[in-house]
Amino acid sequence: MANKILAVLEQREGKLKKISFEVSKAASEIAEKLGGEVEAVVIGNEIEGVENVGGYGISKVTVYKNAELDKYSSSAYKDILAEHINNSGNDIIFFGNTAMGKDLAPRVAVKVNAGIAMDCTALEIEGGEIIATRPVYAGKALIDVKLTSEKKIFTLRPNVFNPGEPSDAKAEIEVKEVANPNLSERVVELKKSEGKLDVAEASIIVSGGRGMKGPEHFHLVEELADLLGAAVGASRAVVDAGWRPHSEQVGQTGKTVSPNLYIALGISGAIQHLAGMRSSKYIVAVNKDPDAPIFQVADYGITGDVFEVVPAMIEEIKKLKES
């Protein structure tokens, strides 16, 4: 049976999110390896640049459109997707493991009776089946899983599936107007954190721990993050102490992250924290204690005082930017 693969794209305020390209590329690679067709779907109102997913191997995108669908609605989105999947006969469906994907994918799974593997970090084919690798215990271990249901849903961890450079290909777009979406659950307001990047999406994270000695010193973490275009992260200790908001917490009871660069400042590296960030591509640690566990996962370490080293880092990067 030929597989009919679907990539579910994501938009926020009319723009495709980066995860959409990652999901598109991963879905088209699976279609190539497994044999089958791949298409994409996106829900919203006016969305820019949808045709660009053609550059990541998607030949056709269905845009479900309604002014009310500009903001996310679990009820409307799940109904539209379930109907699309049933009509198109999609049997393998990919979502991003984002706030939207995590909310939506399981709802759709029930409606189309699909098995579901969340937060996948690798997809392989074994014996004509997709084997998904996913972290468990916040990354202290990984499991390889196979879905035994007829329809299968996978959500992909952001920032792990590298979409690479796009080709010039453009996708064919079919717009479908949605009449009377089911708005029994609807977002009535989007409250954005002022100009802040989120640790779950950032490609660079600068995190501070107890070694920062107090909330009044986090301006150093913020300044370094600003210079690098990075998100600010925090250890559980400083979140529990009320120095930083929980939305910044990295680790087992916070967010599990895989940025290109993770800079840990004054973080000793408790097992819960390491679990949440050890899959970062490069890790830098600055900590006075040379025996701190963070140095076991760091690529580059400085065993010095954050209050000397961090200002020097800020100066050095400023110099670099001016040169």
Place this chain on the structure above:
Amino acid sequence: MKIAVCVSHVPDTATKVIIGSDGKSIDPSGVTYVVNPYDEFAIEEALKTKEQLGGEVVVISLGTDANKESIRKALAMGADSGVLLKDENQRDSFGVAKALAEEIKNQGAEIVFFGKQSVDYDNSITGQLTAELLGYNCVTVVVDLKIDGNKVIAEREIEGGREVVETSLPVVITAQKGLNEPRYASLKGIMAAKRKTIEEKEAAPAENYVEILRMKKPAPKQPGKILGSDASAVPELIRLLREEAKVI
């Protein structure tokens, strides 16, 4: 108003994971099991909701006799009764959700709380699956909740902000850290919990869709370079980040 809160019983977050002899799950020896940390926020919110609206709170957990410890903890915090859905076998989230949905229907609960995810398998889907099986509304990763009559206004955490979601009862809410400050069980609460009943029944059967083939440890990181012990190491660090790692 009947309020349900679903709890899971999981290894403490300080657990060092060792892979068991089956090669598919962790070695449970020496592991301390606790109520799932996010479920504590769910329990607290269930109790606050009862204080506001009246009614009773039932705690539901699926697993083995060991789960009674987590049910007791919720009872000690103030929940009224407990149900243990017994199953010795491991289930996937779908299997868990099917049994929970069945029991929530039996209980007639119209407001249901979950933690936003269990810190063992980290799927973060059981609440949503259960809601959809029941045909209830659902808001996930909730950090602020208001229930007024039939109307529900919940704020959920998303990348770089919050969404304010409007919906109505019946509803499933999955709790994020920050929703509230879970209360400690008082001595009186702990004594009272001993007299509260935990009903035990076989969990409704369900088929698993997820087959775990193997569990493995992440590849160990190569030991990194210590570049120095003070600010003089910074230029070399920045050079390496630019030229070797190529990340800035």
